[in-house]
Amino acid sequence: MPGHKGQKFHGLEPWDITEIKGADYLFEAEGIIAQSEAKMAEAYGSRRTFYSAEGSSLCIKAMLGIVCRSGQGKKITVAAPRNVHKAFINACILLDIDVEWIYPKGEFTSICAGSVTPEDVEKVLSRTKADCVYVTSPDYLGDLSDIKGMSEVCRKYGVPLLCDNAHGAYLKFLPESLHPMDLGADMCCDSAHKTLPCYTGGAMLHISNHAPANYDDCAKEIMSMFGSTSPSYLIMESLDLCANYVNGDFPRDLERTVERVKVCKDRITAFGWHTIGEEPMKITVAAYKSGITGDGLADRLREYGIEPEYSDTQYVVLMPSPFNSEEDFLKLEKAFSEIKQPKIRLFGDLPAIPKGIKRMGIRQAAFSAQHTVNVEDACGLICGMTVTSCQPSVPVAVSGEEITPQVIKILKNYGIERINVL
Template sequence: MPEDKTPLYTALSRRAEEPLLRMHMPGHKGKAPLPPALAAAAALDFTELPGTGNLYEGLPPVSEAEALAARAFGADSCYFLTGGSTQGIYAALALCCPPGSRLLLDRGSHRAAYNAMALLDLVPEYLYPAVLPGFRVSAGITPEAVKEALLRDPCIRCVLVTSPTYYGVCSDIPAIAAVTRELGAFLVVDEAHGAHLPFLTGAPCAQGRGADLSVASAHKTLPALGSGGLLFASEAFPPERVRTMTALFGTSSPSYPVMASLDWARGYMEGPGGGEYRRAVRTLEAVKKEIQSRKIFSVLGPGAFPDNDLPGVTFDPARLVVNTLKGNLGGFEAARLLEEEHGIVCEMADASNVVCIVTCADSDGDLLRLGRGFAALEEKCPCAPPYRLPASPPPPPALRLSPREAVFSAAESLPLHSALGKIAAESVAPYPPGIPVIAPGEEIDKFGLNYLRQIGYNEDTGILVVRRRKDA
């Protein structure tokens, strides 16, 4: 890759080659006694020095790498994150939501959004997406639902939408952005699972498609190191303000290998990576057809809903979601068999589906092996005991305290079965997919407890509940 295409990665690599006596942190000094597996990345593990830049002060070469990323992802500006999309969600909501304000968000939001509400003292108003038939996963958020909620409660000034979801379901971001713009609310998009999409579709990231801010976990779907994320911001947000907020939720020693990998991954995707991703998706399409041709599986994608009108919903072509229920096999069991019998480790499973993340790092051979693994599952299906689909999630409990009051109040741990009527000080979000059945500040009711029992959640598990004032 030409060196000027990756300013940060190149600057750090050059510095690592200089015969310098490193009398600065990190303590490993980029050399022995580190084991070889760690030493290669540690060679680039610098601190803020002349020539290495400064993330939170926006100094080159970090800022140069960010500018190239903004261009590649079609955003007004880009800020590197070393704390994943989690850090980006905190910063984005801090930029849009004054303490005590209301936030409109998908109930199926990642726990980072729930934690952000506690940290920033936000009060939730939830959107409940429709469910895709058969797969029982979110059909995404519609612009109509956002409009209706904003008209119902004009105090709401910020909307958080997750697109794509963990299952690769994408909402119509430009249409939602048109609504939020019309009604004077900020739109923040949690695009944690969609960092690769601009290189597959040619369309910009969510911020470039109309959102005010969007976050992407480069580490999830691009060849970047764990916890590397990107925050994209419209030009309405002054860079110093954005950096103040990312710094508020980040370590003061951001990882240089992580930042270098963000720079390198973007350069790679603008070079050979884009073609490699498209190659992987083409092979995956053939694998999906082969899996779908087996009577026991359904593959999530546009072809799964020939009679259903799903306006605005699109699917990430690089995500493989296989519904296993027709084979009388639960998703967890299918994922277990894939790992134990074929050495295939899926990203996650739920009661009905197995989810695999496919990227440019997967060779055609890897993808064919994945297909063979699913094919072999077919033989297992007749042996499986009749599979009973768990109940649908219950309606959300009543909110008695704000998330912040609940999370930061004096709390005690009770077994779930004794917590009826108490106010939760933490979430109960069976993972995956990690959607809270009970969220902080909500009253624990019989519907939630019954549902948790039905899905086999251990009722002896402790839950933190708010201690009543007289016990405090």
């Protein structure tokens, strides 16, 4: 193996190797992979950093698996806001984890939002025996949670804080770090491929200096439970090259790009568009406030040769990087200066995302016999497989929850017409 024997077929064959002598093995790393991971850990200030060739999805499952191992195999409860990645739900199914959902104080209307405050976290921890807290920050729209405040609450109650930082691998290298490892999280994952120059699937699991020592001992073993025994060496090589970059020129390149993104946001706002979110390397436009849907705006941007990261009925999300040229930014600004804004009210008040009504455990529902129905016919039934849109996002209905009229309204609003039920 591999079958191409290093001969030209796609073009990258000479670098697409497998676990040959001298190449090390990801889940039992002792050689060059271990050395590269140590170099990345130094850059992030973590006690240990572990590579993933299967994105943050693998890291999310591993973080929860590590907490399960620390619990000596007993069933654990995780406190988490609803804006979670599908991998979190899948991990809860596979590991038989109970979830105590943390809801924000006010209502929210976008399934891509739903961040909570330290006060929201404390309210749940004060009445629930959770084994850890899990949060997603940044979220898809570019909002940053108060990780430092949440970490202080978690320390007060003696539980670890886990953070899905998939969209924020670059946050460490801002002039003032906003990375979870510097804000008190015990573990976090970074999707390097989202904001750093890594191949798709390249990600990292970080364990902080103050996390329990036994996390290090079992991390690779837990990752191997969910990961392929044939990880891509092309992806791992890109992570290795990236370790050199973040230890070198990346902070300078990032600072320059952050300044350019701010100018771009200011110009888009000056053209009459509404931008939201605090994340410095994300441009999120509330298109609906200008009388056009996010999907409609995305289609118009494509006419200018611009492909958004995400769009829905309300928003368009764009994710620049230091590898975008000045011409790219000028083209984007030109598009926003020319695209017409109808300035009409598109829809009435958007429905608030409802709290879930639990009728059955997540694992039990996910593995029960299911059938598919039109959403209009699902009222009062139990959700089979969790329904999500963008990733990460607030699941409109989680496995085991009741489908209510409000849930049906939101599903239809996001174009979801069929759903699995028990």
